[in-house]
Amino acid sequence: xxxxxxxxxxxxxSPCAYPDEGVLPLRRAVTQVRLHPDIExxxxxxxxxxxxxxxxxxxxxxxxxxxxxxxxxxxRLGEHILKKFFVSPEGKLKE
Numbered sequence: 001x002x003x004x005x006x007x008x009x010x011x012x013x014s015p016c017a018y019p020d021e022g023v024l025p026l027r028r029a030v031t032q033v034r035l036h037p038d039i040e041x042x043x044x045x046x047x048x049x050x051x052x053x054x055x056x057x058x059x060x061x062x063x064x065x066x067x068x069x070x071x072x073x074x075x076r077l078g079e080h081i082l083k084k085f086f087v088s089p090e091g092k093l094k095e
Contacts, residue, residue, distance in 0.1 A: 016062050016069035019089050028091035030055045033073045036085065036093070043075075051077055063094070070094050 019025050033039060033055055043053040058072040063086045070086035086094040 016059070016071060016089055025089040025091070026057055029057055029071055029073055029087040029089070032087050032091055032093050033075060033085045039075055039083070046077060053077055065094060068092070 034043070046053050054076040056074040056076055058074065061072045063070045063072065065086075068088055070088050073085045073087050074081045075083045075085070088094070
């Protein structure tokens with residue numbers, strides 16, 4: 001297998017185009033969810049109670065809608081997924 005074959009396989013395995021902005025798109029996606037009105041206050045309350053709220057950004061489970069690709073961002077408390085959001089690499093939340 002030649003050197004370009006690996007690039008082709010990687011491109012096919014990457015469903016959303018990843019902007020050439022380093023880790024900024026990843027931070028944008030998680031920040032959109034962390035600051036969501038339904039999540040921000042609840043997460044603060046959970047942290048005050050000593051609970052660990054986690055945000056999981058899943059690049060390999062995209063949603064295609066309205067001609068746009070969205071990454072999955074899960075809000076987790078322990079092993080439980082409480083809510084799943086979809087955020088584009090540009091930081092647009094799918095409502």
